[in-house]
Amino acid sequence: MSFNCYKDIIEEGDTVILYINPQAMYAIQALSIIENRKGEKVENIMQTKYGALKISSLFGKRFGSKVNLSNGWAYVLYPTPELWTQTLPHRTQIIYTPDIGLIMFMLELKPGSIVVESGTGSGSLTHAMAFRVKPSGHIYTYDFHEQRAEQAQKEFKSHGLSDIVTSQCRDVCQNGFSDEVVGKADAVFLDLPHPHLVVPFAIKALKSTGGGRICTFSPCIEQVMRTCQVLKDHGFIQLTTIECLEKEYQVLNRTVTTFTGIRQLPSTDSQSQNAAAEESAGPAEKKFVACVPSACPRGHTGYLTTATYLMENPLSRRSDTEGENKCEN
C-alpha cells in the first residue's frame, strides 16, 4: 500500500521496514491480526533478536520513528525501493541496488517511460523502475514461471502498483512480448538465461521514432558475447558492456602504537643520552580514524550490456562498423 508514494504515518496494511542495524532489516506488513499455524486469529507480534514488537503499536507512528522492543529498540522506515530490495522475499536471484541504479540510468528512465521487462523474478528491479516512471509511465513485466508471475502480480497489487505495473506469465523467448506493447516501449530490459533470443522481439516492442534503449543483465560472459553479436546484427548502436561493483567502507576509531618513545641510535653525546633516559616513557598510543573496506565484498554480479536502437531497420543486416567500434572501446 505504501509503495506508490511517500507517506508519513503508518497505517494498517502498509509495508514497513524494521531497521535494527544495516545487517538486520526486515520488511513487515503492518497487520494487527494474523492467523497462526492452527488457523486461529491472533495478535500479530513480531519476534526479533532484541525482543518482541506488537505490530498494532506501530499504527499512527511516523515513518522514521524509533520503537521500543522488549530488549532494545529499532526504527520503522518507509519502504523505499532501495530498502525493499534489501528485505524482499527472494523467489529468485535478484538484482541489487548498485546495478539497479545503473540499469535505470542506462535505460534513461524518467516519469512517463514505458518499459518492457523480462523476467520478473522477485520483482526487485520492477519495484525500483515503477517508482522511477510513476505516475504516468508503465512497466510491462513478463515471467514464464507461473507461480512466480502470479506471486509478483499479487505483490504489485498489494503494494498499490497495479496502475504502474502489468505483470504477465509468458515465455518471451518463444512468444515474444504481448501485443499491447508493440511499438510503445522506450526501453527494454532483459534478465533471463537467453537474452539474445529476445532481441528481435525487443525491436518490435521499441517505439518506432528511434532512440529506444535496451539493457541486458547477464552473469556469464558467454551470454554477453551472444547478445552483443545479435544486437550488432540487428543494427543497434552505442553498444557497451560494463560491470560495476559498489565498494563500501566502514569508518572506525582505531589506536596504534607509535615509536615516539624511541630515540635515535645511542650517541657519544652524554647530554642527549640523559634526555633519552628521561623521555623513555615507552611506546605511546595514538588514536586515529580508520576507513576500512568491507572484508569480503561482492566480486561479481553481472555484466550490463546496453545499446541504442535508432530507426526501424530491416532485420538481420550485416554488422555495421560503428557498432563494432563502440563495442571495442
Next chain:
Amino acid sequence: MTATSVENMITPGHYLIINKNETYLIHQISNKAILKLGRDVIDLKMAIGQSYSSTYKLEPVTDKKRHYTLVVCNDNQARNQWATNGCGTDNKLITDDSSSQLLSTDEIIALKESGETGQNIVERLLKNSKTFQLKTEYAQEKYLKKKARKYCDYITIFKPTIRLITDVLYKQQTIPKTIALRFDTLAQILCRINLDPGGKYLLYENGSQGLLQAALLNQLHDNGSLVHIFSSTSEQNPLKAVKAMNFSESKIKQMLTVSLDEILNTKSEYDIPEEKVEEVVFNCSDDKKRKSDEAYTQLKKKHRPITSTDGLNFIQSNKFDGLIVVCREEPNEFVKILLPYLSLSRPFVVYSAYKEILVTMYAEFKMRRDLVFLRLTDNFLRHHQVLPNRTHPDVTMDDGSGYLFSGLFVTVICQTYEYSLTADSEENYICGFSKKQIQDTLLYAKKYPTKGIALNYACLKEQNIGNDRCLTEQYKLIECLRKECFLTNEQGNEITKGTNIPKDQILKNQEIKKRYQESIVKGNEELDNAVKYYEETMLEHLQSIDNLMKKRIYVDDINIALTNLKIELTAAIRRQMLNINIDQNLNLLY
C-alpha cells in the same frame, strides 16, 4: 503535427548531441545552423525539421575547402566500411620505419581539401600501405578504427539525454576546477536518493555544470519540485547541463533557487532578510521562441526582488524528501544545517571527489542519533571489449568515481534528560519510564540526597537519559534510583515517627536490627552471586551492543563507556541489594 513529434524534431535554438564516430558534443543549433568541428565547417540546415536520432552523410561543398552539408542517410549499410582483403597471422614481418605509407602527408591533406570522401581517402591509404595486408586482423581493425575517427563521413544527431550529457561533460571536465561526475556515480546518487517523481528535493550543487539540476528536473513529474541552493563563488557555465536538456518553461519553473549565503545567514540570524532572496524568474517572454538563453541568464542577475513563492520561504515551510549535495567545498557544516529540513525516513546523499572529507563527516555523523543506514561507498567500474574470440576487460580503467556518503534521517531523540522534559518530543517514554515517573524520581532524589541516590543520580546524568546507547543499563539505573528514593522517603517518615517510640518498640527495633544484620550477611552472599550474574549479562550486553553498532558508533568509545558503566552498575547493585534487605526489614517493621 502532434506535440510529441514537435518535441522530437530538431528546431533552431535547441541543443543537440552531435556524434561523429566516437566523439560526442553538445551543440546549440542556431538559425544559421553552422557547426565548426575541428577544421571542418558543417552546415546543419538540412537537419532542421528532421527528427532526432537520424544519421547524415557529410557532403563536401564544391567551392569551399572543408565545408560540408548534410544528406539524410539512415541506411546502416551505406556507412563507412573498408574491405581488408586478407591479413597476416602475426607481426614478425612488420618493421616500423615510417615509410610504410607511400602517400605523403601533403598529399593526404590535399586529398581532404579537394573534397574527397573519407571513404575514398581511407581506401587510397590502404592501397598505398605496404604493411596493411601483413597486419593481423586485430591490428588491421585498430588501424581502421584510427582512420575512421579521422575520415568518418557520417554524423548522427541525438536528442540530448542525461546519459549522453553526462558522458560529454565527463570527458571535457578539468579537475579540480570542475567535478568529474562519472555516469555510474550519478546513477548511484539518483538511486540512493530514492527519487520520487512527485517529491520535493533540496540540492546544493557547485562545480558540476548543472548536471545534478538537470538530472533531478528530468526525473521530476509535474507535481515534483526542486530547490537548488547555489554558491556565489562563480563557476564557469553553471547551467550547461540544464540548458542542454531543452526543458520547457514549466519544467524549469519546478526549480527554485536560493543562494547559499541566504541559507547560512538565516540560520545565524533566525530571520529572513527578505529583499536579498533571489528567485529564478523564468518569464515566458512574449515571443513564442520555445527555448532561449534569456531565461537562464536571469539566474545570474543577482538579488532580484522576491515574489510570494521565493525559494527560502519554500525551504522553511516545507519538509523535503531528499537532500543531495555535490560540491567542491567541505559540506559538513552545511549539511548539518539542511538535515532538519528533511521529512523523517528520507535520505541524504553527499558526493565528494575526496574520501577524506567524507570520512570526517562519517565519523561525526555516526555519533548522531537521528541518522541511520550510513554508508560510504565508491564504485569499481570496468568496460569490456566484446568481440568474437577477443573478449576481455578494457586495458585501461577509470578510477575516478568519487565517493558517496549517504544515510536516512530519522526521529531526533532527546539529547539530555532535561531537554526531553521540556521538548515536545514524540517519545513520551524514556527507557520505558514515563516522563512523570522520572520527574518524580528526580524530585525525590533532590529532596533526599543520600549518598547512594546522589551517586546514581550523577551516574545517570552522566549517561544522559534518553541517549540511545545503553538503554537497558539506563533502565536499571533509573529503577534503582526510584527504589532508593522510595526507601529514603519511607525511612524519612520512619525517623519522624520514631521520636516518641515506646520501650517495647525499641526492643522490637533492636531485634529488627539483629535480624537486619543477619540478613545483611545472607544478602552479601546473594550479592556476590548477583554481581557475578550482572557481570555476565554486562558482558553479553557489551557484545550485543558491539555487534549492533559495529558499523555506526565508535566501538572503542562504547567499550570505555560500558566499562565505566559496569563499575557504576556493580556499585549500584550493591546498593540495591542493600535496599532489598532494608525492604525486607521494613516489611518486618509493619
